[in-house]
Amino acid sequence: MLKYVFERVLAMLVTLAIIVTMGFMVIRLMPGSMFEGNPDMSPEQLAALEAKYHLDKPLLVQYGYFLRDAFTKGDWGTSLKLYPNVPVWEILQTRIPISMYINVYSLLISLPIGVILGIVAAIKKNTWVDYTVSFLVVICISVPSFVFATLMQYFFAFKMEAFPIIYEPTAVGMAKLYSLALPIMALALSPIARVARYLRAELAETINSDFMLLAKTKGLTERQATINHGIRNSLLPLMNIIVPMFTNILGGSLVIETIFAIPGMGGMMVNSINAPDYEVTLAILIFYSIISLSTILLVDISYGIIDPRIRMGGKK
Amino acid sequence: MLNVYTPDNEKYNNIDKSKFVLVQAEKEIHDAKFETKAVGFFKDAAMRFIRSKISVVALIGILFILFLAIFGPGMNEYGYNDQNLDYINLPPKIPVLAEYGIFDGGRVLQNRRVDGLDDTSRYPEGCILRVFNEREVKGVKMCDIEVDYYKYAGIPEDVVFWFGSDYLGRDLWTRMWRGARVSLFIAFISVFVNVFIGIVYGAVAGYYGGKTDMIMMRITEIINAMPQLVVVTLFILFFGTGILSIILALVVQNWIGTARMIRAQFYRFKGSEYVLASRTLGVKDRVLIFRHILPNSIGPIITRAMMAIPGAIFTESFLAYIGLGIRAPESSIGVLLSQGQKVMQQYPNQVLFPAIMISILMISFNMLSNGLRDAFDPTQRGA
Numbered sequence A: 001m002l003k004y005v006f007e008r009v010l011a012m013l014v015t016l017a018i019i020v021t022m023g024f025m026v027i028r029l030m031p032g033s034m035f036e037g038n039p040d041m042s043p044e045q046l047a048a049l050e051a052k053y054h055l056d057k058p059l060l061v062q063y064g065y066f067l068r069d070a071f072t073k074g075d076w077g078t079s080l081k082l083y084p085n086v087p088v089w090e091i092l093q094t095r096i097p098i099s100m101y102i103n104v105y106s107l108l109i110s111l112p113i114g115v116i117l118g119i120v121a122a123i124k125k126n127t128w129v130d131y132t133v134s135f136l137v138v139i140c141i142s143v144p145s146f147v148f149a150t151l152m153q154y155f156f157a158f159k160m161e162a163f164p165i166i167y168e169p170t171a172v173g174m175a176k177l178y179s180l181a182l183p184i185m186a187l188a189l190s191p192i193a194r195v196a197r198y199l200r201a202e203l204a205e206t207i208n209s210d211f212m213l214l215a216k217t218k219g220l221t222e223r224q225a226t227i228n229h230g231i232r233n234s235l236l237p238l239m240n241i242i243v244p245m246f247t248n249i250l251g252g253s254l255v256i257e258t259i260f261a262i263p264g265m266g267g268m269m270v271n272s273i274n275a276p277d278y279e280v281t282l283a284i285l286i287f288y289s290i291i292s293l294s295t296i297l298l299v300d301i302s303y304g305i306i307d308p309r310i311r312m313g314g315k316k
Numbered sequence B: 001m002l003n004v005y006t007p008d009n010e011k012y013n014n015i016d017k018s019k020f021v022l023v024q025a026e027k028e029i030h031d032a033k034f035e036t037k038a039v040g041f042f043k044d045a046a047m048r049f050i051r052s053k054i055s056v057v058a059l060i061g062i063l064f065i066l067f068l069a070i071f072g073p074g075m076n077e078y079g080y081n082d083q084n085l086d087y088i089n090l091p092p093k094i095p096v097l098a099e100y101g102i103f104d105g106g107r108v109l110q111n112r113r114v115d116g117l118d119d120t121s122r123y124p125e126g127c128i129l130r131v132f133n134e135r136e137v138k139g140v141k142m143c144d145i146e147v148d149y150y151k152y153a154g155i156p157e158d159v160v161f162w163f164g165s166d167y168l169g170r171d172l173w174t175r176m177w178r179g180a181r182v183s184l185f186i187a188f189i190s191v192f193v194n195v196f197i198g199i200v201y202g203a204v205a206g207y208y209g210g211k212t213d214m215i216m217m218r219i220t221e222i223i224n225a226m227p228q229l230v231v232v233t234l235f236i237l238f239f240g241t242g243i244l245s246i247i248l249a250l251v252v253q254n255w256i257g258t259a260r261m262i263r264a265q266f267y268r269f270k271g272s273e274y275v276l277a278s279r280t281l282g283v284k285d286r287v288l289i290f291r292h293i294l295p296n297s298i299g300p301i302i303t304r305a306m307m308a309i310p311g312a313i314f315t316e317s318f319l320a321y322i323g324l325g326i327r328a329p330e331s332s333i334g335v336l337l338s339q340g341q342k343v344m345q346q347y348p349n350q351v352l353f354p355a356i357m358i359s360i361l362m363i364s365f366n367m368l369s370n371g372l373r374d375a376f377d378p379t380q381r382g383a
Helices: A002-028 A043-052 A059-073 A088-123 A128-142 A145-159 A174-179 A181-207 A210-217 A222-259 A265-274 A278-306 B041-051 B053-074 B172-208 B210-225 B228-239 B243-269 B273-280 B285-321 B333-342 B349-376
Strands: B106-113 B128-137 B140-148
Touching (some): A002 A059, A002 B210, A002 B228, A088 A128, A088 A181, A088 A222, A128 B349, A145 A181, A145 A222, A145 B285, A145 B333, A145 B349, A174 A181, A181 A222, A222 A265, A222 B228, A222 B285, A265 B228, A278 B228, B053 B349, B172 B210, B172 B285, B172 B333, B172 B349, B228 B243, B228 B285, B273 B285, B285 B333, B285 B349
Antiparallel strands (some): B106 B140
8 A cells, every 4th residue: 555655656746747847848938038028128138137037048957947946945936027026936825825715615515515415316316306406416517617606796796786796805704705605606516516416326326235225124214224324335435526526626716716806826827827927827837736636646545545445556 | 808719609600611711821931020120229329319308408409509600690790800899888689579678778877867868869769768766866866767778879770789799899699609609619629539539549459458558548647647727728828829729728638538438348349259250250450440349339439529518618618718718809608708707797798698508508418418328328327
């Protein structure tokens, strides 16, 4: 097991290195200089600036500088256009918490709701309850989160005035949660549907299995058997979809954040692409890669822990 | 009562002997031929498909949107990039429906003085549709009114925008269906390329197995390990925005799923007797792969392609939102949504129509692929 984890971490680091290299090359190979088109700058100033950020050196040397700074000083470059002269790392530090806030909250509220809907649908299989849940699931999975966000913003915030239209940066505590309620809800709909669908399929299968029949023959009531044996057994595999779902929510929140003017990673990514401020873009891409790779790693390792029947890393 | 012949049944005693004929005096004895026609694989699937009403409704919905995406932009006189700054941000108006109070070009104007409503220089005759919310503010009678904005703004009678117009005076009906066309085009082409690459790759890996398979699967694992968001972003940054680079960006990772599925199918079938038989007869590898084994997976392939289409549409609009979408004058569902979202509070029609359309499209495709999966593989029903 330990060897397997070690191998996986190594593989992850290799992938990360490939992504960082590719990202760096792609972004530096973009046509044009970051300082071009600024009429106030004399050629001497331009040259001095390029020399300062090593932009006049060959690409591989630039990459070497980048890696050296990143590893020895934790310096991921400096924003040049969006926030001139602010280190990218500092910008990230102000942006990550708010993104994480809405992501974690939407995951937290989607789990119980999804689990309950899934269980209800599975127990009442082929009744109107099941059909209603399945119908809602299809809608929530199909319609993109940014369409939900737009519609919610229009109807709940603008027409009914039940929620603030955009995020209020000054709010703290419950007021902050309240001002972020719509984006959290919009992000949570798809995970709710996914959890419900997965759990329904899983539980419907478990209910028909032999050990459930045995439990009932032993004298357990339908309810006892379902709660103690059925649900417990079908909740375990849920772990496999929760962690990747987090990556999904993170991707969705890119757009949701711009819609609700939340100063998180999403808005910064959009701005940095449009500015263009590639140092920032690169840092964000690396951030997303790290998150997404670690979730994959977590899932792979958790397989073995959750269900010991799955032997990790075994050859045959 | 059944009329069965028994020797003691009096009813049959007096039948004339000449009426009896030997059935098979000269005829050959053989099994009766099937009277009904044989039901083939596709007919079988089609029968199951039609039985599920939801899938049929979904199919009709998709065909309807496809029809409008093809013919919609040509239905009125506007082009998708005809700008007219005299007609910006108009509300939707459809002449036939206007009499019933919907799509009447109405827009609510708030806080108007009641005594000013008769002033025809400000409110041309017949432009006021509704007066409501009358109230008194500091002794002045105020009200909100809904006006036919076309008459209010003095736009000629024959100028009508069915779904309204945007901030450059472009017709939203034309742009919306043009956008649907572009989005569907991107989705279909990218899925087609995905499936094509996936089939060839998966077939080779699955058929040859062993070391070939091992190496090919490791390659897919490496590609798949990168987060899709990052890959797509880098790809478009590198190749620039445009239909082609979006299609390519959608292909980079998505073919892997198809390849894995095809590979699994090949592992299932390549050991069967009929494959062994054809190999004994000297059939070439290429023919075995594409004529004998591949057709077994035609059902899952179609289902998978249908499932991939909404994903592609989603990614396209997602890219439009983060500023990596289709280039400026061209329209797509994502471009319309992200443009409309910015002016949503003033002109909700600019985002509502594309939002409704993309929702119907996505739901229909998901329903359709569910129906297709059940039709091709009934054992998976409801999973």
